Amino acid sequence: MTASVALGRRRSSERAPRGRRGRVETLSGWAFVTPATVIIGLFGAAPIIWSLVLSFTNDNGLSSTSAFIGVRNYKTLIHDPAVSQAMGHTLVYTALFVPGTMLVGLFLAVAMNRKIRFMWFYRTAAYATMAISTISEALVFIWLFDPSFGIVNYVFSLVGLPQQQFLNSPSIEALLVIVVMTIWGWSGFAVVIYLAALQGIPQDLVEAAAIDGAGRWETFRRITLPLLSPASLFLAVWLTINALQLFDEVYLSTRGGPLGATTVLVFYLWEQAFQNFNFGYASAVAYLLFLVILVVTAIQFRVGRRFTYYRS
Amino acid sequence: MTAATATKPTESVGVRARTTMAGRRSRLPFSPWHLVLIPATIVLLFPFVWLIVTSIETSSEALRFPPDLTPNVIRLQNYPDAFAAAPFGRFFLNSAIVAVTTVICNLVLCAAAGYAFARFRFLGRTALFIVMMATLMVPFQVTMIPQFIITKWVGVHLLAGAGIGHIGALIVPNAATAFGVFFLRQFFRTLPIEYEEAALVDGANRLSILWRIVLPLSAPALATLAALTFLDSWNNFLWPLIAINSTAASTLQLGLATFQGAHSTEWPLLMAGNVMSLAPMMVVFLIAQRYFVRSVAATGLTGI
Numbered sequence: 001m002t003a004s005v006a007l008g009r010r011r012s013s014e015r016a017p018r019g020r021r022g023r024v025e026t027l028s029g030w031a032f033v034t035p036a037t038v039i040i041g042l043f044g045a046a047p048i049i050w051s052l053v054l055s056f057t058n059d060n061g062l063s064s065t066s067a068f069i070g071v072r073n074y075k076t077l078i079h080d081p082a083v084s085q086a087m088g089h090t091l092v093y094t095a096l097f098v099p100g101t102m103l104v105g106l107f108l109a110v111a112m113n114r115k116i117r118f119m120w121f122y123r124t125a126a127y128a129t130m131a132i133s134t135i136s137e138a139l140v141f142i143w144l145f146d147p148s149f150g151i152v153n154y155v156f157s158l159v160g161l162p163q164q165q166f167l168n169s170p171s172i173e174a175l176l177v178i179v180v181m182t183i184w185g186w187s188g189f190a191v192v193i194y195l196a197a198l199q200g201i202p203q204d205l206v207e208a209a210a211i212d213g214a215g216r217w218e219t220f221r222r223i224t225l226p227l228l229s230p231a232s233l234f235l236a237v238w239l240t241i242n243a244l245q246l247f248d249e250v251y252l253s254t255r256g257g258p259l260g261a262t263t264v265l266v267f268y269l270w271e272q273a274f275q276n277f278n279f280g281y282a283s284a285v286a287y288l289l290f291l292v293i294l295v296v297t298a299i300q301f302r303v304g305r306r307f308t309y310y311r312s
Numbered sequence: 313m314t315a316a317t318a319t320k321p322t323e324s325v326g327v328r329a330r331t332t333m334a335g336r337r338s339r340l341p342f343s344p345w346h347l348v349l350i351p352a353t354i355v356l357l358f359p360f361v362w363l364i365v366t367s368i369e370t371s372s373e374a375l376r377f378p379p380d381l382t383p384n385v386i387r388l389q390n391y392p393d394a395f396a397a398a399p400f401g402r403f404f405l406n407s408a409i410v411a412v413t414t415v416i417c418n419l420v421l422c423a424a425a426g427y428a429f430a431r432f433r434f435l436g437r438t439a440l441f442i443v444m445m446a447t448l449m450v451p452f453q454v455t456m457i458p459q460f461i462i463t464k465w466v467g468v469h470l471l472a473g474a475g476i477g478h479i480g481a482l483i484v485p486n487a488a489t490a491f492g493v494f495f496l497r498q499f500f501r502t503l504p505i506e507y508e509e510a511a512l513v514d515g516a517n518r519l520s521i522l523w524r525i526v527l528p529l530s531a532p533a534l535a536t537l538a539a540l541t542f543l544d545s546w547n548n549f550l551w552p553l554i555a556i557n558s559t560a561a562s563t564l565q566l567g568l569a570t571f572q573g574a575h576s577t578e579w580p581l582l583m584a585g586n587v588m589s590l591a592p593m594m595v596v597f598l599i600a601q602r603y604f605v606r607s608v609a610a611t612g613l614t615g616i
Contacts, residue, residue, distance in 0.1 A: 022433075028518055029434025036425035036488035037440065043485035044447035047458035054457060108352060116343040124598070125353045127605055128360070131597035133547040135565045136590040139572055140359045143366060143579055151362060154378050184359065189608060196609040234612050245451055248549045252569055266453050266550075273457050274554055283457055290454045 055283035073284035086268040094243040096179045105190020113198040129188035134248035141181035170259040197231035226309040233304040367583035374579040390584035403567035410482045411545040417487035426496030448490045481555040499533035539607040564589045
């Protein structure tokens with residue numbers, strides 16, 4: 001028993017063993033990791049550097065005309081009105097989508113965290129949104145929000161609201177429709193995460209609060225919410241990373257329009273790379289995207305940790 | 313003193329609130345939460361319902377305002393029409409081949425690498441692991457341009473079936489993921505090492521230890537990785553959009569997007585195509601719901 005524990009500890013030590021045994025272990029170790037390493041190295045690691053190198057060139061898909069142009073792409077990027085517009089849309093979208101999805105998920109999970117009849121049905125309805133692809137989701141929603149024949153405009157007319165252009169509107173309205181469809185699409189995911197966290201809350205804590213005279217709302221605010229904070233931080237970071245990478249719904253519903261009203265960073269990047277074949281410039285946009293994601297998630301971690309309560 | 317006066321009113325409000333809640337509950341023959349959950353479920357399910365309703369309408373009925381909530385004529389012909397307008401069977405087959413192959417490759421390659429990282433001591437292990445984990449931080453969109461160039465090069469110089477335009481291009485770059493390696497390594501490290509040591513003493517080689525002892529103990533982790541990889545592969549859109557340039561090699565998502573582009577106002581036809589595209593995944597999901605939910609919940613628990 002003690003021997004195996006010692007062995008286990010030694011095994012997990014960082015230094016490789018020396019001598020013949022060590023060579024054998026190194027050889028078999030590399031034999032096990034090589035296939036995965038080749039794939040991840042070729043398609044995951046190498047492109048990170050390559051992308052950076054490309055961003056300093058004027059590569060346009062034909063390697064014969066590619067040349068190093070220093071930081072010129074980055075200089076162009078700073079003054080490109082399309083980039084600042086796309087950045088603005090991306091941040092507005094993220095700022096609306098992330099809290100929206102978290103609130104919807106929290107509300108549904110709290111409502112679904114009880115043993116009442118038909119609960120399996122309610123939960124399945126929420127989970128089903130996880131099984132629908134972004135493309136199918138966007139295709140349904142452009143029909144629901146069709147300005148002429150859509151059911152949403154019909155509901156608007158029933159309750160006396162003016163008819164809307166929705167995805168055809170060059171104002172922020174088009175982006176709002178994309179916010180709504182993606183909140184719907186992610187609600188099942190948020191419910192799963194919050195429901196798992198809710199079920200991990202020890203019931204005696206909640207009961208103790210009730211005995212101490214705390215009302216339902218107070219118990220929720222002071223006991224449940226703090227205990228959910230690790231799940232909230234995870235969701236905030238996860239949803240933000242995905243929100244900053246928004247593409248599919250924009251591609252299917254608006255192609256970035258009308259008049260660029262829904263052009264987000266990744267859509268602009270794709271357009272530059274695979275419609276205009278400005279590989280060099282698009283790589284600079286890609287690195288800008290990477291920087292934005294790093295900065296935003298770093299801020300979330302710093303701020304989030306302060307409000308996150310860990311039981312263990 | 314002040315504390316006592318401050319708590320008293322809230323306490324009585326709390327008590328009153330609870331008694332009225334209890335009173336209301338006794339009057340209702342069901343939990344009041346149904347009154348919250350039923351409207352919420354209607355909102356969640358409505359897009360699905362409307363999708364199916366539209367898919368069996370005639371075009372003239374779909375293009376009517378105000379819309380009819382129930383179609384007068386049920387036109388199932390939309391489904392064969394959609395099937396004739398685009399090869400949905402081909403799309404489905406491509407998606408299935410890509411997703412299943414990707415899952416198998418990931419299970420094999422990530423298990424082998426994850427096991428070596430978990431249990432072997434070899435030269436360069438730590439450095440390699442750090443580099444691998446660093447790739448996890450970089451989103452796909454940042455690296456997609458070189459990935460496109462590399463895939464094109466692989467197709468021309470190494471393996472034509474893995475080049476741009478072939479479904480192999482959707483499998484090979486995703487055949488192993490840093491997430492899969494990390495996820496399985498973490499799981500393998502939680503397994504008791506004694507079985508493996510006993511087998512090693514008995515003269516079993518590493519590969520058969522992994523195959524006969526470690527993998528059977530890791531069924532839940534493998535199932536989770538399989539479910540997540542399958543969902544990712546099935547729903548992937550951006551990479552197929554870049555890497556595939558023909559209808560014959562399109563996946564369901566790409567095929568559906570192209571179909572939408574070609575029939576943008578024929579709503580019943582589009583919705584019939586949409587139903588056909590999402591039905592297989594929906595069926596798999598409903599059957600294996602427990603697995604999928606557990607897998608998704610696991611991403612939240614292993615994270616931050």
